[in-house]
Amino acid sequence: xxxxxxxxxxxxxxxxxxxxxxxxxxxxxxxxxxxxxxxxxxxxxxxxxxxxxxxxxxxxxxxxxxxxxxxxxxxxxxxxxxxxxxxxxxxxxxxxxxxxxxxxxxxxxxxxxxxxxxxxxxxxxxxxxxxxxxxxxxxxxxxxxxxxxxxxxxxxxxxxxxxxxxxxxxxxxxxxxxxxxxxxxx
Amino acid sequence: xxxxxxxxxxxxxxxxxxxxxxxxxxxxxxxxxxxxxxxxxxxxxxxxxxxxxxxxxxxxxxxxxxxxxxxxxxxxxxxxxxxxxxxxxxxxxxxxxxxxxxxxxxxxxxxxxxxxxxxxxxxxxxxxxxxxxxxxxxxxxxxxxxxxxxxxxxxxxxxxxxxxxxxxxx
Numbered sequence: 001x002x003x004x005x006x007x008x009x010x011x012x013x014x015x016x017x018x019x020x021x022x023x024x025x026x027x028x029x030x031x032x033x034x035x036x037x038x039x040x041x042x043x044x045x046x047x048x049x050x051x052x053x054x055x056x057x058x059x060x061x062x063x064x065x066x067x068x069x070x071x072x073x074x075x076x077x078x079x080x081x082x083x084x085x086x087x088x089x090x091x092x093x094x095x096x097x098x099x100x101x102x103x104x105x106x107x108x109x110x111x112x113x114x115x116x117x118x119x120x121x122x123x124x125x126x127x128x129x130x131x132x133x134x135x136x137x138x139x140x141x142x143x144x145x146x147x148x149x150x151x152x153x154x155x156x157x158x159x160x161x162x163x164x165x166x167x168x169x170x171x172x173x174x175x176x177x178x179x180x181x182x183x184x185x186x
Numbered sequence: 187x188x189x190x191x192x193x194x195x196x197x198x199x200x201x202x203x204x205x206x207x208x209x210x211x212x213x214x215x216x217x218x219x220x221x222x223x224x225x226x227x228x229x230x231x232x233x234x235x236x237x238x239x240x241x242x243x244x245x246x247x248x249x250x251x252x253x254x255x256x257x258x259x260x261x262x263x264x265x266x267x268x269x270x271x272x273x274x275x276x277x278x279x280x281x282x283x284x285x286x287x288x289x290x291x292x293x294x295x296x297x298x299x300x301x302x303x304x305x306x307x308x309x310x311x312x313x314x315x316x317x318x319x320x321x322x323x324x325x326x327x328x329x330x331x332x333x334x335x336x337x338x339x340x341x342x343x344x345x346x347x348x349x350x351x352x353x354x355x356x
Contacts (some may be wrong), residue, residue, distance in 0.1 A: 020242070040245060044268025048238030051230075052269075055242025055250070058226060059203065078231025082239070086228065174245070174273040181247055 001135055003096050004029040004161040006154050009139050010065065010094065014038070018056055018181065021067040022049045024103030025160040026096065030067065032163040037176040041166050047075030050083060050093055057088040060181060063146060064090055070097040070111045077120060083149070084125030092145040094152045102160055121151045129153070188318060188351045189214035192280070192343070193222070195325040196251060199332075201225055201278060203248035205236035209255040211282035211348055216253065225251075233258030237265040241275045251278040256285065256301040256342075257294065266338050267308045274336035278328060283314070283342040288349065305340055312340040315347060 003026065011034035019039045021027045027041035042049060050073060053066035073079070073095055083093065099112035111117055121129045128148055130141045133155040141152045166173075192215055196204070204219055205228045206212070219227040226248075230236040233254045240250035254262075259281060270277055284291070285298015305312045311331040313324035328339040 042269075043272055045238065045265040048234070048241070048265055048269065051235045051238025052242035052245070055203070055205075055228075055239035055244075055248075056246045057242075058228065058239075059243045059246025059248045076232075076235055076238075079235050079238075082228065082230050082235065170273045174275065177245060178247075181245065 001133065001138070001154075001156055002159055002161070003098060003102075003156040004033065004163070005135060006096060006138055006156050007067065008033045009135050010067070010142055013139070013142055014065070017063045017065050018060065018177075019065045019067065020049050020053045020056065022046075022069045022072050025163075026067055026069060028163045028166060029161050031166045032161070037180040040177050041168075041173055043166075043170055047072050050079045051076060053091060053093065054079070054083050054086065054088065057091040058086060060090075062090065062181070063092070064088075066091070066093045068093060068095045069102070070095060070099060070117060071101045071109045073117065074109060074111075074115070077124075080121050080124035080126060087126075087149045089148050092142065092150050092152065094142070094154055096154050096156050098156045098158045100158050102158060106158055118151070118153045121153070126151050131155070187214060188321075188348055189218060191318065191321055193218045195321060196278075196280075197224060198322075199251075199278060199325055199329050200249045201251045203240065203243040203250045204228070204253055205230050205239045205243075205250070206253035207231075207233050207236060207255070207258050209253070209282040211255070211284070211343060211345065212253055212280070214351065219253070233262045234265045237262050237269065237277070240277050241269055241273075244275050244277070249278075251280055253280045255282040256297050259301060259304060260297060263304065263308060266310065270338045271308065276332045276336045277338040278332060279310070279338055279340040281312075281340050281342045283344045286344050286346065288345045301342065310338045310340055311335075312342055314342040314344065318347065
């Protein structure tokens with residue numbers, strides 16, 4: 001499964017969920033598949049997608065979906081411990097694992113070697129951790145993730161889609177997201 | 187207790203969400219944050235992680251603070267620049283400013299000296315009350331910058347200011 005296919009499967013399921021998407025190609029792919037005000041596209045601060053998602057899930061009643069990468073979560077493993085100990089029910093953390101740093105030239109990450117992300121998440125204390133490698137399993141896992149904190153490690157190919165850069169300014173990304181959150185409260 | 191004064195300033199600021207990494211200087215403040223339901227307190231494993239959690243809270247409608255030692259400012263610089271500055275996501279950073287007068291740990295001194303310059307370098311306004319009486323003014327100024335420029339702002343709390351704090355262990 002290509003990552004853009006996996007992103008499309010989730011994007012097709014989205015209603016009012018808030019999405020935090022990792023920087024680089026994942027954000028570009030989500031932008032090209034389904035741009036919406038409820039998408040927060042990261043542009044920098046690699047490693048912080050899951051943290052932003054945690055802060056968001058603890059601050060709103062809306063469901064929060066984080067689209068994270070293997071290289072990025074490896075930068076911030078402590079985040080798994082923080083997430084586990086707060087266990088917000090409204091958080092689904094999807095880690096697209098392509099075993100590489102796909103936006104910087106495809107250098108292998110340690111998940112290409114000995115490291116097991118699902119075991120790390122479980123060891124951090126997250127109770128519901130799923131590993132999927134097909135579109136159907138991803139869709140099923142996502143649909144079942146809405147009632148409790150869930151991590152879905154999604155195995156994807158190394159390929160980046162040929163998609164344009166995000167054509168919205170950082171401030172516009174933020175402002176329309178904030179407006180979408182406000183609307184969802186009232 | 188000086189920590190109570192600082193806690194009340196956080197409430198006056200409008201802070202309703204705080205992330206923190208432990209600091210001796212803020213021992214009493216952190217326990218106030220744990221006890222008080224007005225501020226949701228999330229302790230994190232590393233300061234940069236706290237910048238991310240606080241940014242998420244802001245996007246969710248909260249007014250966040252990050253409570254750290256200056257030693258942890260170093261590992262937060264990129265996030266403060268490429269997340270908060272880029273998107274104009276404000277954040278109140280309460281910094282235990284180690285490395286100044288009264289410091290006994292040599293490892294605190296280089297970051298202590300560098301902290302104001304590091305904040306200047308990435309355009310984060312910072313305020314350092316030199317007496318207990320100056321604490322409210324520092325927070326008022328920080329609040330003005332927070333809302334006017336939608337930027338991270340820092341209030342630096344020096345050891346000298348906390349020297350009359352009860353139960354101190356530093």
